[in-house]
Amino acid sequence: xxxxxxxxxxxxxxxxxxxxxxxxxxxxxxxxxxVFVAWPVAxxxxxxxxxxxxxxxxxxxxxxDNFRWLLETRASRLAFRNVVLFGVLTVxxxxxxxxxxxxxxxxxxxxRALLRTLLFLPVVLTPVVVGYLFADLLETTNGSVNSTLRAxxxxxxxxxxxxxxxxxxxxxxxxxxxxxxxxxxxxYQAAITxxxxxxxxxxxxDGASRWQVVRYVVAPLLRPAHYALLILGVIGTLKAFDxxxxxxxxxxxxxxxxxxxxxxxxxxxxxxxRAAALGTAVFVLALIVTVLQLRRYLKEDRR
Amino acid sequence: MxxxxxxxxxxxxxxxxxxxxxxxxxxxSLRDGGLDNYAAVLRQQGLGRYLLNSAVxxxxxxxxxxxxxxxxxFAFSKLRFPGRTALYVLVLTGLMIPVAAILVPLxxxxxxxxxxxxxxxxxxxxxxxxxxxxxxxxxxTYDSLPxxxxxxxxxxxxxxxxxxxxxxxxxTAPALVMVGIWTFLNSWNEFLLALMxxxxxxxxxxxxxxASFQLEFFVDVPKIFAAxxxxxxxxxxxxxxxxxxxxxxxxAGAIK
Numbered sequence: 001x002x003x004x005x006x007x008x009x010x011x012x013x014x015x016x017x018x019x020x021x022x023x024x025x026x027x028x029x030x031x032x033x034x035v036f037v038a039w040p041v042a043x044x045x046x047x048x049x050x051x052x053x054x055x056x057x058x059x060x061x062x063x064x065d066n067f068r069w070l071l072e073t074r075a076s077r078l079a080f081r082n083v084v085l086f087g088v089l090t091v092x093x094x095x096x097x098x099x100x101x102x103x104x105x106x107x108x109x110x111x112r113a114l115l116r117t118l119l120f121l122p123v124v125l126t127p128v129v130v131g132y133l134f135a136d137l138l139e140t141t142n143g144s145v146n147s148t149l150r151a152x153x154x155x156x157x158x159x160x161x162x163x164x165x166x167x168x169x170x171x172x173x174x175x176x177x178x179x180x181x182x183x184x185x186x187x188y189q190a191a192i193t194x195x196x197x198x199x200x201x202x203x204x205x206d207g208a209s210r211w212q213v214v215r216y217v218v219a220p221l222l223r224p225a226h227y228a229l230l231i232l233g234v235i236g237t238l239k240a241f242d243x244x245x246x247x248x249x250x251x252x253x254x255x256x257x258x259x260x261x262x263x264x265x266x267x268x269x270x271x272x273x274r275a276a277a278l279g280t281a282v283f284v285l286a287l288i289v290t291v292l293q294l295r296r297y298l299k300e301d302r303r
Numbered sequence: 304m305x306x307x308x309x310x311x312x313x314x315x316x317x318x319x320x321x322x323x324x325x326x327x328x329x330x331x332s333l334r335d336g337g338l339d340n341y342a343a344v345l346r347q348q349g350l351g352r353y354l355l356n357s358a359v360x361x362x363x364x365x366x367x368x369x370x371x372x373x374x375x376x377f378a379f380s381k382l383r384f385p386g387r388t389a390l391y392v393l394v395l396t397g398l399m400i401p402v403a404a405i406l407v408p409l410x411x412x413x414x415x416x417x418x419x420x421x422x423x424x425x426x427x428x429x430x431x432x433x434x435x436x437x438x439x440x441x442x443x444t445y446d447s448l449p450x451x452x453x454x455x456x457x458x459x460x461x462x463x464x465x466x467x468x469x470x471x472x473x474x475t476a477p478a479l480v481m482v483g484i485w486t487f488l489n490s491w492n493e494f495l496l497a498l499m500x501x502x503x504x505x506x507x508x509x510x511x512x513x514a515s516f517q518l519e520f521f522v523d524v525p526k527i528f529a530a531x532x533x534x535x536x537x538x539x540x541x542x543x544x545x546x547x548x549x550x551x552x553x554x555a556g557a558i559k
Binding site (some may be wrong): 290 | 385427
C-alpha cells in the first residue's frame with residue numbers, strides 16, 4: 001500500500017529526523033562499552049610495552065621486555081601449558097558426557113524432565129561457591145572424598161588431591177566438568193529435539209542398533225552443536241579463573257596456574273606491564289579462536 | 304526399548320552422583336546447630352550486608368543492560384544513521400574479549416575515577432561487558448518484528464520514541480527476560496573484578512566473602528557452608544521457578 005503524497009512527505013521527513021536520532025539512541029550503550037571495554041583493550045596493548053610501575057615508576061617504553069618475561073618465566077610457561085591441558089581435560093569430556101546424557105534423557109516424561117533440571121543446576125551455581133564446596137570435599141585429612149575412600153577400605157586411593165602438583169590441575173578440571181556437563185547436555189538436547197523422528201525410526205527399522213543410530217545418524221546431524229560447544233569451551237578455558245583461584249590458587253608451585261591467575265598475582269605485585277602482556281597474550285589467543293570461527297561461518301555461507 | 308530403560312537408569316545414576324556434593328553442602332551446613340548456623344552467619348558476620356551489596360550491583364546492572372541494550376538494539380535494527388554498521392561491529396567484538404585482556408587498564412581507570420569500593424565501580428564494567436550479548440539477542444528480536452509498525456506509528460503522528468516504547472518494547476518481553484536472567488547470573492556470580500575492586504570490607508559482594516569467612520571461622524565448616532547456601536539461594540530459587548527460561552537464556556548465545 002503506497003502512502004498518498006502528503007503522508008509520504010511525512011514519512012520521508014521523519015526518516016531524515018530518524019537519521020540524526022539513531023546515533024542518539026545507540027550513544028549510551030556505545031559510550032559505556034567504549035569506556036569500559038574498547039578503550040581498556042587498546043590501553044592494555046600499550047601498557048604491555050611499558051615498564052612495571054613497581055620497578056620503574058616512569059613507565060618508560062621497554063619494547064618486548066614484558067613478552068620476553070612471558071616466554072622465559074617458568075610460571076608463565078606453565079600457565080600457558082596448563083590452559084592447553086585444562087582444555088583437553090575438560091572440553092571433550094563435557095561434550096561426550098553431555099551428549100550421552102542428552103540421548104539417554106531424550107523424550108517426554110516428568111522423570112526425565114526432573115533429571116535434566118537437576119543436571120543443569122550446576123551451570124547456574126556461583127563458581128566461587130562450587131570452588132569452596134569442592135575444596136572442602138577434597139581436603140586431605142577430613143574431606144568427604146578421602147573419608148569415604150578410607151571407610152570402604154580403599155585407603156590406598158586416598159590422596160592429597162589439591163596439594164599434589166600431579167593431581168591439582170586434573171582435579172580442578174574434573175570440578176569444571178561437574179559444572180558444565182549440564183550445559184553441553186542442554187545444547188545437545190535442543191539439537192536432538194530438532195532431529196526428525198522419522199529418520200531415527202527408519203534407521204531402527206533397518207536394524208541399526210542404538211549405538212549405530214547414535215554414531216551414524218545422530219552424531220553428524222549434531223555438528224553445529226559440537227562446534228558451538230567447542231568454541232565456547234575453548235574461550236571458557238582461556239578465561240579460567242574462579243575455580244582455579246579458590247581450589248588451588250594456581251598452586252602448588254604453579255602446577256595449576258592459568259594465565260588469568262598469574263595475571264592477577266602479577267598485577268597485585270605492581271608488575272602492571274607484565275600483567276598487561278599476559279592480558280594481551282590471552283586477547284590474541286581469543287582473537288585467533290574468533291577468526292577461525294568467522295572463517296567457518298563464511299565458508300558455510302558460500303555453500 | 305530395553306536399552307532405552309537402561310540408558311535412563313544410567314542417567315539417573317549419574318544424576319545422583321552429580322547431586323552428592325550439593326547434598327553434602329546442605330547436610331554439613333546444618334551440622335552442630337542446625338538453622339542456628341544460618342542465623343549466626345547473618346547476625347554475627349553481617350552476611351546480610353554482603354547480600355544487599357550483591358543485590359544492588361546486580362539489579363542496577365540488569366536495569367542498565369536492558370535499558371541501554373533495548374534502545375540501541377531498536378536503533379541498530381530499525382533506524383538508519385551514519386556509522387550504524389561500524390558501531391554495531393565494534394560492540395560485537397566485545398563478545399570475545401576476556402576480562403583478563405582489560406583488567407590492568409580497568410584497575411587504573413577505577414583508581415583514577417575513585418570508584419574502588421563503590422557500587423558503580425562494579426555495575427558500570429559489568430553492564431559494559433554484558434551489553435554485546437544483550438545487543439545480539441535483542442537486535443535479532445527487533446529484526447524479527449516488522450518495520451511497518453514504525454512507519455505506521457510515524458504516519459499516525461507518533462514519534463519514533465513513542466513507537467519504540469509503546470509498540471516495539473512490549474513485543475520483546477520474552478527476549479528481555481532471557482537477557483535479564485543471563486545478566487543477573489553473570490553479575491551475581493562474578494568474582495575477578497569484585498575481588499580486585501571491592502577493597503573496603505563493607506562493600507564486598509557475596510563472591511568475595513567466603514575467603515574472609517574462612518579466615519574468621521577457620522575450621523568451622525558448617526558455618527562457612529551455611530554462608531555458601533545463603534549466597535546460592537537467590538540463584539537456586541529463581542532457577543526453580545523458571546528452569547526453562549534459564550536454560551533458553553543461557554544456551555541462547557551458543558547456537559547461531
